[in-house]
Amino acid sequence: MPRKTVFEMSFAVVYTALIQKAARKGRTRAEVDEVTSWLTGYTPEQIGEAFASDISYGAFLSDAPTYNPRSERITGKVCGIQVETIEDPLMKRVRQLDKLVDELAKGKAMEKVLR
Numbered sequence: 327m328p329r330k331t332v333f334e335m336s337f338a339v340v341y342t343a344l345i346q347k348a349a350r351k352g353r354t355r356a357e358v359d360e361v362t363s364w365l366t367g368y369t370p371e372q373i374g375e376a377f378a379s380d381i382s383y384g385a386f387l388s389d390a391p392t393y394n395p396r397s398e399r400i401t402g403k404v405c406g407i408q409v410e411t412i413e414d415p416l417m418k419r420v421r422q423l424d425k426l427v428d429e430l431a432k433g434k435a436m437e438k439v440l441r
Contacts, residue, residue: 332420333384338436340383344427351431361426364440365419367392387419399441400425 329340332340341362347357359370366374367390376386401410409425412418429439 332386333382333416335383337379337381337383337386341373341377344424348427348431351433353430357430357436358427360436361430361439362423365394365397365423365426366390367394383420384416387423388416390419393419396441397422404428 341358345358348354348358359373362368362369362373363370366387372391380411397419398410401423403409404421404425407437408419409418409421412421426439
């Protein structure tokens with residue numbers, strides 16, 4: 327069976343991993359939802375609906391209601407890749423959300439995470 331790309335994976339599966347990453351460092355799902363809302367424009371309720379549905383992670387990010395224009399301020403490395411140099415717009419969104427959750431998990435204050 328061929329391996330799925332992150333874009334094809336279920337939103338619920340990927341989002342669960344992000345929540346677990348934050349929770350290991352004492353952060354909450356509500357905080358992950360807040361970061362996700364800031365970046366994508368989804369409300370926490372819409373995130374919950376997406377979590378309960380079969381939407382793919384790629385579709386969740388590409389269909390974001392109002393992707394935050396300040397997302398370009400998200401810089402740094404995720405998995406050894408410099409976020410601001412990623413050319414594929416969808417992969418950049420994947421890595422931006424991952425970077426925000428990383429910062430949250432590392433204990434950064436929410437106002438610093440949300441730039």
